Amino acid sequence: MPSKPSPPSLPNARNRVAANIRHLRKSKGLSQEQLAELAEFHRTYVSQLERCVTNISIDGLERLAEVLGVDVSELLRVPAQEKR
Secondary structure (H helix, E strand, O other): OOOOOOOOOOOOHHHHHHHHHHHHHHHOOOOHHHHHHHHOOOHHHHHHHHOOOOOOOHHHHHHHHHHHOOOHHHHOOOOHHHOO
16 A cells, blocks of 8 residues: 655744744844844844754743734744745
8 A cells, every 4th residue: 555645844843933033023124133132132042043053932932022023923833935
């Protein structure tokens, strides 16, 4: 019996968060340093998040979402270009 093709995999949560932060930050015209300052993070932390080098807490996600003007769930959604 032939095997069924597996469904395409979606990006993991860390990759989704990274892509969404980057997209929303750029759409607001903010540099990583500006976003970090507004969210009260160290300037290198945003870079690490966008490169999937580090994890972020729920509280940190809420701070970024507030600064970016979105609900925290927007940071976890599958980016449009990634949906299959």
